Amino acid sequence: MRGFLFAVAASALAVGAEIGVRFTDGPDLNLGFDAVAPTGLPAGWRPRSIGAEAEYGVDTTIVRDGRYSARINAREDTRSYFCSGLIPVTPGERIRASAWVRTAEVPAGKGTVILIADFLVADHAPVGGPTKVAVASQTGDWEQIQGTVTVPPRANFLQVRCGFSYSRGICWWDDLRLEAEQGLTARVLLRDGRLVPDRTGVPVEIINRRGLRDSVTVRLAHGREVAAMTVALSGAFRQRLQLPLSGLSPGRQKLSLEIRDSASLPVWTTGEQTLLVPPGLTLAPLIPTHWVAEDGPPRFEAEVWPALSTAGPAARLVLRVLDSSGRELAVSRQTFPPPGGTDPARFAVQMPGADPGDYRVVLSTEGIAGETPTVEQPWSVVTRGQARTILRSDGFPEVGGRPVFPLGMFNNTARLEESAAAGFNLVHMYNAARVEAGSRPDDQRLKNELDRAARLGLRVLLLVPMEFAAAGQWDAFTRRIRMFRNHPALLAWDEEEGLARGDLKREDLRRIRRILQEEDPHHPFMVGDARDVIGRITDRSRLFPEEEMDLGMWWWYPFPLKSRAADALEGIEAAGPVLEAPTFLTQRATRKPVWVGIQAYRKPGATERYPTPTEYRAQAYLALISGAQGLMWYGGSVTGGLFLNPRDGHWEELRMLVRELYGLEPLLLAPAAPPPVAEPATLTISAGMRRAAGRGLLMVVNRGPQPWQGQIRSPALPDGTVTPLVGGAPFKAKSGAVSLSLGAYETCVLTWHD
Numbered sequence: 239m240r241g242f243l244f245a246v247a248a249s250a251l252a253v254g255a256e257i258g259v260r261f262t263d264g265p266d267l268n269l270g271f272d273a274v275a276p277t278g279l280p281a282g283w284r285p286r287s288i289g290a291e292a293e294y295g296v297d298t299t300i301v302r303d304g305r306y307s308a309r310i311n312a313r314e315d316t317r318s319y320f321c322s323g324l325i326p327v328t329p330g331e332r333i334r335a336s337a338w339v340r341t342a343e344v345p346a347g348k349g350t351v352i353l354i355a356d357f358l359v360a361d362h363a364p365v366g367g368p369t370k371v372a373v374a375s376q377t378g379d380w381e382q383i384q385g386t387v388t389v390p391p392r393a394n395f396l397q398v399r400c401g402f403s404y405s406r407g408i409c410w411w412d413d414l415r416l417e418a419e420q421g422l423t424a425r426v427l428l429r430d431g432r433l434v435p436d437r438t439g440v441p442v443e444i445i446n447r448r449g450l451r452d453s454v455t456v457r458l459a460h461g462r463e464v465a466a467m468t469v470a471l472s473g474a475f476r477q478r479l480q481l482p483l484s485g486l487s488p489g490r491q492k493l494s495l496e497i498r499d500s501a502s503l504p505v506w507t508t509g510e511q512t513l514l515v516p517p518g519l520t521l522a523p524l525i526p527t528h529w530v531a532e533d534g535p536p537r538f539e540a541e542v543w544p545a546l547s548t549a550g551p552a553a554r555l556v557l558r559v560l561d562s563s564g565r566e567l568a569v570s571r572q573t574f575p576p577p578g579g580t581d582p583a584r585f586a587v588q589m590p591g592a593d594p595g596d597y598r599v600v601l602s603t604e605g606i607a608g609e610t611p612t613v614e615q616p617w618s619v620v621t622r623g624q625a626r627t628i629l630r631s632d633g634f635p636e637v638g639g640r641p642v643f644p645l646g647m648f649n650n651t652a653r654l655e656e657s658a659a660a661g662f663n664l665v666h667m668y669n670a671a672r673v674e675a676g677s678r679p680d681d682q683r684l685k686n687e688l689d690r691a692a693r694l695g696l697r698v699l700l701l702v703p704m705e706f707a708a709a710g711q712w713d714a715f716t717r718r719i720r721m722f723r724n725h726p727a728l729l730a731w732d733e734e735e736g737l738a739r740g741d742l743k744r745e746d747l748r749r750i751r752r753i754l755q756e757e758d759p760h761h762p763f764m765v766g767d768a769r770d771v772i773g774r775i776t777d778r779s780r781l782f783p784e785e786e787m788d789l790g791m792w793w794w795y796p797f798p799l800k801s802r803a804a805d806a807l808e809g810i811e812a813a814g815p816v817l818e819a820p821t822f823l824t825q826r827a828t829r830k831p832v833w834v835g836i837q838a839y840r841k842p843g844a845t846e847r848y849p850t851p852t853e854y855r856a857q858a859y860l861a862l863i864s865g866a867q868g869l870m871w872y873g874g875s876v877t878g879g880l881f882l883n884p885r886d887g888h889w890e891e892l893r894m895l896v897r898e899l900y901g902l903e904p905l906l907l908a909p910a911a912p913p914p915v916a917e918p919a920t921l922t923i924s925a926g927m928r929r930a931a932g933r934g935l936l937m938v939v940n941r942g943p944q945p946w947q948g949q950i951r952s953p954a955l956p957d958g959t960v961t962p963l964v965g966g967a968p969f970k971a972k973s974g975a976v977s978l979s980l981g982a983y984e985t986c987v988l989t990w991h992d
Contacts, residue, residue, distance in 0.1 A: 271308050271414065280308050283320045289740020289771045292318035292402070302338045302380050302412040312406040315349065315773040317740060319401035320411065324358065326476065327389045327396045328423035328445055330508045336384035337400060337414035341376045342407060349405030351376060353383060357393035359431045362676030365393045391511050392431050421448045423506050424456055424497055426513060430580060430678050433513040434545045439465065439482040442495065449473040455498045458483055460491060488517040518546045518611040521601045523685040525717065528724040532622045537588035542601060544574055544583065552605040557585045560598045567592065594619045625724040626760040629788055633831030633867045634907055635729060635762070637697060643906040644833060645896050646699060649874025651687050652881055658694040660893035661900030664729060665691055666870065671701040675709035681721060688727045697729035699764060704733060707750055708741045716753055723758035730789065734766035737783065738807055744783065751786045762788035772807045779825035790828060791870065793835040794820040797849045809835065816922055817856055817941040817983060819864040833868030834861045838887060840878035848880070851891035855985040858895060859937045862906065863926035898963055905935040914952035925950055936960065936988040940980035947979045960988040
């Protein structure tokens with residue numbers, strides 16, 4: 239086997255012909271499959287299983303070329319890959335990847351055997367998601383797969399993966415190679431994904447894959463300003479220089495970088511790219527953003543990222559705490575951190591006392607000539623009652639002394655105002671809370687969204703930094719928890735699908751829970767996850783990792799109703815034309831509260847669709863009848879989310895339904911009464927009752943495709959008028975019965991006053 243090689247241009251600075259520069263020619267490049275490590279694996283490659291483990295090795299009998307092929311044997315559905323080392327790349331360049339692959343015992347229509355490209359901003363932080371290069375057709379014989387990828391902005395490195403994606407069986411890989419269209423490229427060097435100019439200009443790195451020693455000109459343009467430098471290529475794989483570009487200001491800036499040969503002909507250009515130049519001073523949200531008065535003398539930590547090229551050795555950072563009148567309560571000074579570092583300057587501030595209220599933390603500088611920036615963060619002292627969620631004995635959360643029936647939206651920051659006006663009382667923050675392992679998180683974005691939710695009276699189900707946990711970066715994980723643990727918008731912490739997808743291990747979830755209990759015992763932990771890799775879950779009554787959670791939640795996505803295979807990860811149970819409540823709710827073995835993620839989502843496929851308004855009502859009320867203690871809908875912008883198409887997704891009708899449910903909150907919080915009986919008896923009618931504060935509630939759902947007419951009987955029904963919540967004339971109840979006529983999947987909700 240020829241191994242894994244990086245092919246580049248053959249003529250001086252042209253593109254096209256392959257010359258076969260092996261990865262072993264550079265210190266940052268990995269080996270191919272031809273060598274075998276003492277572990278029995280291909281040298282220079284590492285195995286990676288996300289979920290169920292697979293068996294990795296080399297094969298000497300099933301080989302396309304050479305002595306070895308790389309083999310993965312997966313007995314369960316898994317994401318299992320051979321991963322290459324890190325390959326330096328330049329944003330904008332195109333790289334062709336090809337490989338020969340053979341498969342056996344791979345089930346049809348179950349995941350893929352795939353070649354994937356991952357791009358990283360440094361040697362640890364990903365840029366965007368995985369990029370599919372090519373998928374095997376699984377013919378059972380050797381087949382070549384290939385594709386071309388373009389390196390995205392900010393990416394510094396490429397890693398390739400080959401193996402199974404949500405599939406199983408055996409796959410063999412051979413003759414895997416990359417070919418770059420360019421032999422000479424250049425990139426602007428970034429720090430943590432940002433462009434931080436220093437005193438001498440903008441740092442640039444030339445990537446010289448052929449070891450050329452020509453004379454070239456490197457040009458960096460920003461608007462009308464152009465910095466150019468003639469460079470004698472040293473032949474080194476990487477060669478750094480500084481281009482004196484002075485007109486960069488904080489914010490998103492458009493730049494272009496090119497290399498010209500000795501005849502002034504362009505041989506490489508990035509085209510115009512947008513790079514983020516950070517402000518001279520960045521003050522992250524304080525840790526914690528709010529202090530609780532009952533916890534003792536107020537204190538916080540502050541992290542500062544300076545990016546001032548004018549700061550000399552005498553420069554100092556100054557942090558002041560001011561009250562609402564501008565009076566200084568505390569001040570702290572320290573020197574600037576070393577230039578070019580990736581760690582912030584850190585302040586630890588403690589005050590003898592501060593009453594509940596709002597304060598300002600102001601950061602400035604001393605010892606720098608000329609005007610320098612001043613930035614600030616708000617900081618507040620609150621009472622414990624403002625920063626606590628009590629989980630009552632009946633399973634409902636209590637906030638500020640008031641019980642709440644949760645009505646929320648997943649991944650919803652786009653329509654917070656509309657949601658709050660409709661009666662939603664909860665928002666799940668996913669995109670705003672996401673982090674990238676090894677990279678500085680966007681804490682400011684998350685704080686802004688939490689502050690916005692608080693202003694609207696919404697509580698937040700806040701995703702824990704799962705990527706930090708998966709990468710074992712527990713200090714970074716704990717830092718995020720400490721930062722937001724006292725925010726008044728916080729209802730509960732949330733983890734979802736980490737175990738089910740295989741991103742986390744059970745011991746990771748235990749450690750997450752332990753950290754939450756130590757750092758924030760005042761908010762419960764919601765787990766939207768399975769107790770194991772989802773393919774191993776056969777009994778959905780025991781779906782949840784009960785020991786690690788305070789509350790549980792899973793997804794129920796049945797529409798359109800039709801015969802389909804069960805898929806727990808997708809919220810699908812084996813279905814037919816009758817709407818069945820999910821078994822993770824109706825047959826649950828846990829005594830802990832369980833919420834239901836209700837479908838507001840269009841599955842992929844030409845015949846799929848969003849739920850109708852009738853189905854929205856039926857699903858919500860059937861979940862309530864079946865014991866759900868919270869309801870969440872999915873509004874995000876990932877495949878099929880409601881907010882991708884609010885009209886077809888019936889957003890207005892859903893808002894009306896939530897407004898209706900919000901008005902029933904005292905009754906939804908009440909214990910369930912004995913279930914009413916349908917006459918004539920039928921398996922497609924579900925009914926439930928609640929009584930609270932002199933008011934009664936009857937919920938009836940026809941789960942079937944045929945109309946139903948009959949009576950609902952319960953001794954709790956009054957003699958007299960019962961009123962439908964939605965449209966129509968009042969009903970007469972007599973002798974503990976009321977006559978109803980329901981269309982297919984129709985819901986009737988009746989109320990009365992005792």
